[in-house]
Amino acid sequence: MLSLPLSRFFPAFLCVLASFSWQSAGAAEAAGQVFHNARIYTLNAAQPWADTLAIADDAIVYVGDYAGAAAYIDADTRQTDLGGKMMLPGFIDTHMHVGDTIPYIFAAALGPGMSPDEAIATIARHATAYPEQNPVIGSGFLGAAFGELGPTAADLDRAVPDRPAIMFDEGFHSAWINSRAMALVGLDADTADPVPGVHYYKRYPDGTPTGWLIEGAAFNWVSEKLEVTTADSLEAGASEFLGTLSAMGITAAFDAGMIDGGEKTLALFERLVAEQRLPLRVVGSLYVNTVQKLATAAVDLADLNARFNSEFFDVRTLKVSLDGTVEAQTAFMLEPYLKPAGHLAQPLVPPQEATAAVVRAAADNIDVHLHTLGDGAVRLGLDMVEQARRSHPDTHSRFTLCHVQIVNPADVPRFGELGVIAQSTPSWYVYDDIALEFLGEERLQQHYPLRSIAAGGARITLGSDYPASWIGLDGLNPLFNIEMALTRRPPGDPDFIPQPRASEVISLSQAIRGYTLDAAYQLHLEDDIGSLEVGKQADLVVLSDNLFELDPYAIHRARVVLTMVNGRVVYTAAE
Incomplete structure (x- = not known):
């Protein structure tokens, strides 16, 4: 907390x-x-x-x-x-979720290193400490720790049997609910998967949902129906969290999606600006992860920008999630996973429709931020930018691919060639046993090639993706991220095996630029902030x-x- x-x-x-x-x-x-x-x-x-x-x-x-x-x-x-x-x-955090951290300040603090029993015990203690919390909420568990079936409602019932509960994984790409929550929202064997195989409910052989909900379209509606985010929780969370950002030296941030609170979150930020209580500049985005949202993205973003365009809160970027995470087995890869054998995740949004939305954004001079974690998503994102630039060569749009966890070597030089910003989170740069198990050694060697991308002429920017953190609150801290960009090891541990490839470390000056001047460029604010001039x-x-x-x-x-x-x-x- x-x-x-x-x-x-x-x-x-x-x-x-x-x-x-x-x-x-x-x-x-x-x-x-x-x-x-x-x-x-x-x-x-x-x-x-x-x-x-x-x-x-x-x-x-x-x-x-x-x-x-x-x-x-x-x-x-x-x-x-x-x-x-x-x-x-x-410091400018180039990818985090300010609005979607605030509701979870008083959530159960789980960690990806926890065993199932440890996670369940932590949730039970939290539920006892917060008897008024309904639903009980938490974040940070690792789905892969629960085995191939994943976490189940029966598991969560052991910790919270008396009221609804919902937990979000370490990357906020899956959710885990208990039986009370499932009954309350009406999720059962007859509930159709939002997008089969992409946004879906993990099921038992008889079709009954297990309680593990994969990707946003499968759990955002559940979170909304359970009223995870309320005006009171937002106000209480803001009073705690905003000061923490200032204490870490963060003076501006790109919010990569205010998803959970909807209008309540937007109203909170509008009020914070009016009351001069927002101690950092926040550039917001329209978060899109389904084909339905793609269809109205241009109109919806124009509406948001018309409503929110002040110096300290400005919603003007199109954010599209092309894939999920390796640990949730939703990262889009060029070749199948090794485990489960033959598994090949699909993009979260149809490529043709997503490309059309990006090209439309280029026509309108709208900045674009693409979630690209797997090598398939990275290539798809680069292809989208290439088409957008070919269609609108004079566009003022700036294109960012975020996370860039696995990049096929053939795609590394394309960042510089296409003028694409590579955004990443160094606090994730701890030796990735899960990627090794799921993807194999060759693709483990293709993780986060920041030095090579920068050598090709592209800007690299850094951020926390908080609250999606593998090291808790320290993952929000720019100084932790700067160090880990230089070492690809846990903070303060030179003896730990580095995240391959060790040659992809960047210099201190590059890391500072990634949190300052190049970060300001990503946000289209380099004329105002990012350097001391x-x-x-x-x-x-x-x-x-x-x-x-x-x-x-x-x-x-x-x-x-x-x-x-x-x-x-x-x-x-x-x-």
Whole structure:
């Protein structure tokens, strides 16, 4: 459970005393805030390092040395000596689910390393601790741990026999419900699979659902009917979670799908913006994972953008899930799985219709974010972008393939050739025993080829996919992800076998760009944030240590000291 109350992070927003207006050379305006004696890594190629930064109102007005800042300082300027600490642009999480984390802050915290008995015991303790929670909710279990049949309603009944319960797996690509929930929503042997073999209910030989629901169309309606997300749970969750983001230095995020709460979640974010309680910029998306949603995607996204297009909450990206996960056996592969023998998952959406939606987005200059985990999905996504660019060569759309877990070597150079951003989650880069068992050694060697993709000229961006985390809350932390991008090992463990291929590690500068300037580019915000330059918004983070001076396996131990968004402090660490 998260336990970082929002009030901690808004003790008193920095009062900026001078309004900002662009000044011609030699007409310096007094700054409200000056940070000096810092190691400032600017991400500005023309000026990579500085030691002083000045802010007026919400924007940066000076970056350089302290002597040069004198023209911006008057009696009212607040000066902060950072004592040699490191300053970076604020971290930008390029793929997470802010809206779909908030309802689960008070959920049972399961982990993919738990055995079935451990998961059931954890859920039972949670149900006892939260007697008012109805349905009982949780997340993080690993379906593969339960064997080929998967988790069953009877298993969950052992933990929660008296009220409905629903658990989501570690990737939020399957759900597990108990008998009470099944009866309440009316799921039985006569219930047809939404998309047989793609979005479906695991069944016993007689056709009765087991309680394991595979992919979104099979469980989103169940979650909705059980009222997993309520206005009260959203408000309580926001009060806990938003401060946690600030404490980790996250100043902006791409929300890859506000799925569960629907209008209630959108209303929450609208209210947070109006009340100036949203301490980060959120670029939202329309999440599409069925053919029915594809058919109305263009109209639905236009409607959302018309309603939500403020500086801090802007819904303007088309997100299409082309496949699922290896552990749920829904990742779309070019060749069959080794286990179960001969299994070949299909795309979550029909390729022809999905391609048409992507081409339409290119025509409308809409950014596109494609969930592509298996090598089949990656190739399909690249083919879609190629067709979109051929049809609309002058499009301003930016195309991102997210996760890129398994990439066939033939497709690696296509990212650079097509100008496709490769987005990934380094906290997943722990030796993948499940992929080895299900897919074999050859495809294990094709995991996350970020270094090769970048060498081909493509941008790479990093994010957490939180709450889909293999290492709990640490998976949200940019410093953990940066370290694991450099090591492909668990944090702080140089002796652990690396996730193949070890040669695909990226450099620290690449990892920082993936969380800052290139991340801003993905969100179409590089003119406003992502680097510390005059004229850009004052989104920044101060760290306890200079990452370039740390052993790579110690990066995750660095602490966020201060987080600023739009010129106001949203987090300061306790002394």
